[in-house]
Amino acid sequence: MGLLSYLYSPWGIILQVLAIVHFVRRRPDTYWLWIILFLGRYGAVIYLLAEALPDAGSSFKGFSRRNRIGQLQAELRENPSCGNYEELGDLYLDGGKLAQAREAYQRSIAARASTIDPFYHRGVCALLLGDAAAALPDLERTIAEAPNHDFQRAQGLLAHAYALTGQPTKAEEQFHEAVLRSTLSETYLNYASFLAGQGRASEARVWTSKVLEKRNSLLRYQRRRERPNFRRAQKLLKSLPA
Numbered sequence: 001m002g003l004l005s006y007l008y009s010p011w012g013i014i015l016q017v018l019a020i021v022h023f024v025r026r027r028p029d030t031y032w033l034w035i036i037l038f039l040g041r042y043g044a045v046i047y048l049l050a051e052a053l054p055d056a057g058s059s060f061k062g063f064s065r066r067n068r069i070g071q072l073q074a075e076l077r078e079n080p081s082c083g084n085y086e087e088l089g090d091l092y093l094d095g096g097k098l099a100q101a102r103e104a105y106q107r108s109i110a111a112r113a114s115t116i117d118p119f120y121h122r123g124v125c126a127l128l129l130g131d132a133a134a135a136l137p138d139l140e141r142t143i144a145e146a147p148n149h150d151f152q153r154a155q156g157l158l159a160h161a162y163a164l165t166g167q168p169t170k171a172e173e174q175f176h177e178a179v180l181r182s183t184l185s186e187t188y189l190n191y192a193s194f195l196a197g198q199g200r201a202s203e204a205r206v207w208t209s210k211v212l213e214k215r216n217s218l219l220r221y222q223r224r225r226e227r228p229n230f231r232r233a234q235k236l237l238k239s240l241p242a
Helices: 003-007 010-026 031-078 082-094 098-110 117-128 132-145 153-164 168-181 185-197 201-212 220-239
Strands: none
Touching (some): 010 031, 031 082, 082 098, 082 117, 098 117, 117 132, 117 153, 132 153, 153 168, 153 185, 168 185, 185 201, 185 220, 201 220
């Protein structure tokens, strides 16, 4: 069957439905919806190739991750080393399983891990799980040993942890240093949230706008990665007083 015949068969309608469902779930740039609706089946094909196909690659990566997790769990029965636990924690963290990752890093540290990474990542997990107080010692240790760790993300997260635990002076100091050297959207947005909480709405608006200004200069794959930050920035801007 030729491509035109295929598109004008019932499969063409199915492709358009699949494209709309994917759009609703992923919320890419709004112009994609108009492409799907106005170009019909052709627009659906263009959308699925540009937006859904990369997600299929992510699904394959997730399958490989789960396979490696199973292998590590088997290896840990024979060799409960700090390196194996750290790798297991990295895989869980990459898959968004924060509680499991935190436990794996804890076991790596208990097995006498000698590097800063398990401490840093345990702190990251604690912070993302809403336990900022528990995150502080690990993040402070990370900054003491490696101030620029993880491309200054560590310092930005330490500042965020200070803000969440009611230490605005320390938070301000760490944020100020972090944003001088880092362009991470996460750091900018955490700083903007801190400023908003301090009643400094105009400053918060500046740092939030810096995140949204990135959209036109990023490559497609970078924009896909930054979408959660763009949505968070838009939500924060709407909450700020004019």
